[in-house]
Amino acid sequence: AGFFTDEPQYYRWGTPYTPAAEAEFEKDGEDIREGLIWLFVHDERGYRFREKYYKTLNKLYVENFYKKIYDWCGAHNCKLTGHSVEEVALYTQMWGGAAVMPSYEYEDIPGMDCLGRFCCTELPVKQVANAAEQLGKKRVLTETFGCSGYDVTPKELKSVAEMQYFGGVNVMCQHLYPYSVAGRGRIDHPPVFGPHGNWNEGFKAFNDYFARLSYIVANTEEKAKIGVIHPMRDIWLDYVRSEDYESVKRTEEDFNEFLRVLRKNGVEYQLIDERILERHGKAEGKNLRVGNCVYDTVIVPKMRNISGTTYEILKQYGGKMCVLQTPVFLDGVREKLSFESNVT
Structure with missing residues (x-):
């Protein structure tokens, strides 16, 4: 019930x-x-x-x-x-x-x-x-x-x-x-x-x-080894209700195209929400754990904004990371962030 x-x-x-x-x-x-x-x-x-x-x-x-x-x-x-x-x-x-x-x-x-x-x-x-x-x-x-x-x-x-x-x-x-x-x-x-x-x-x-x-x-488990940071916080920076989709069109289109490329190439991945990562995630050497899931590769899609907690966890993470665009805002404040891709 x-x-x-x-x-x-x-x-x-x-x-x-x-x-x-x-x-x-x-x-x-x-x-x-x-x-x-x-x-x-x-x-x-x-x-x-x-x-x-x-x-x-x-x-x-x-x-x-x-x-x-x-x-x-x-x-x-x-x-x-x-x-x-x-x-x-x-x-x-x-x-x-x-x-x-x-x-x-x-x-x-x-x-x-x-x-x-x-x-x-x-x-x-x-x-x-x-x-x-x-x-x-x-x-x-x-x-x-x-x-x-x-x-x-x-x-x-x-x-x-x-x-x-x-x-x-x-x-x-x-x-x-x-x-x-x-x-x-x-x-x-x-x-x-x-x-x-x-x-x-x-x-x-x-x-x-x-x-x-x-x-x-x-009764099966998805053993995806690639985690993709969800860019929802990027939307927070520019969304205006009266403009709706048009206010965040570029972020929306970039992310949809990125997901299309992953799908076209048969890449198995899982999305990582930053609040869930903050509450249930941690770096474990060359792996990133989010609750029950463990990833050996992390992709940061095109996004300008990332949370301070996510940034600190990714700095501690020693595995493979692909950064399609280095964020320039930390919790909405412009910062020079120091992580980059170690794979192509």
Whole structure:
């Protein structure tokens, strides 16, 4: 037994704010109101404030929503699953909580969403599956097939699901099984799974196939030896809600192209979130450990900003490292950082 949380978010329709953040800044003797203007402009002078602001909001979001429910579920013998809003891209994560990977620590079954009949990008799949592997969570859920339409075929749905299972998902939550299709129920992001569906009688074979695949994927481990630092903190420097994607287009495109090159060349890798690295990571000689996962190669993609904790861990790490672009900001402050590639 347990609970499913669907698309929680701090505020997707504008620049988020909460008075709770004021207290976090006051701990460091700062007045949050003096820096709010930087959330609406592109200016390096505001990078330090932006980094701290979105780090604070992400912390408050994760610890005051996910962690509280997760702890309650643990105390009452039930489980928490579900997914945040719009995990599909870097910029859309700014709509919900400034990063999705940290929330997976506080779900018994970390989850994602995949809308439509076309395969989503690999980013949301890798984010949830890699965090689950690092944090020792066996089950990984996808809420999938919503918005595919009444005319979608099982063959199309099979392709959508297999792409996600290939990335590490192993629990399927089909959207949706309605109590009724009366009124607005007819247009609630079909298809529907149940007696109202077009192919309900023959759908058992589909479900049996994915039940077996779920068992196989859930009982295997991904032994990727390459860890890629997730560039979410780069987005914090320049994201402006009124401009949305355009404000961070270059970072978004660079990272998507990088992932495409890895995929095209058959490179097995896992994404490393900097908050998860801070809480569960350490250098072990020529290896980098993040929870249950150990990497002998670390890739720093094109990113300008990196956290001080990540920087210190990488300085202690003695293994192979490929730096595609040396960051020039440390926690949003311009610094001359001294790590570079030792492999090509």
